[in-house]
Amino acid sequence: MTVQHVAVLIDAENVSVSAAARIIDEAARHGLVRERRLYGDFARQHLASWLDAAPRHALTPRQTAGGTTGKNGADIALVIDAVEMLCRNEVDVFCIATCDGDFTQLAMRIRQEGKTVIGLGSAAASAHFRQACDAFVEVAKASKPATVCTRAAPPASNASAPCRLEADLLQRAFVAAPRLDGGDWVGLPDMMKALKECAPGFEVKTYGHSQLCKLLAFSGAELADNNRKARVGKCALKKVVDNGQPSVAVVG
16 A cells, blocks of 8 residues: 655644644644644744744744735745645645635645645634645634734734734735625624634734724724724735735725
8 A cells, every 4th residue: 555645834823833733643644744844934922832832743944034014924935845845746645734715726736736635724714725625624723812823913022002903914804805885895893704714813902902993993994984894095905816816906
């Protein structure tokens, strides 16, 4: 019987460190684990726990930097490594641990080459990513924001001071949220849902605000209808294309 070679690729910025052991155990079920790689900007305080856990699980950290606003070095590095493995035909099963829908196209491409993709994450993982995988295994709980590592978390030392939403998260959530009557506005309940989908474990209070409307206003969004709807101006929003879907027009 031919042994399948497995690669574990973990998006540390989008999966809780508490899921590390389950991720490795699940990967081992599919064959011989040859690669265990961990991606993130570990200079960020909220990823320190992942860096501490790496030696215990024989993970190789891949230090990345976010770079310019709206770009994510961890995502890009993970995709590059996966494609290189695919081209070298050295991996049969790709275990990708993330909740991020940006990896949907990667999963589809890997499957087109006849390889297997196992998605690993929480219940809040992108539906598109789930469907693109051969199988998706929930290895983390999204209901414990204190242990969920996301791009949304500001430094813990500033948790009590008012903070802005990261521009990247604001953009992604605004693009994902449905429009009211086909216009430029989104309802705050839909915006909250989109934020939680884009950043599992998202909590308004983490940013030092008591209400979503206050956080959005502090982050530069425009509010209306007694703070029941919001829109984002072009000072904060750039065009975003998500999985081939049309980009959202910029508000004037």
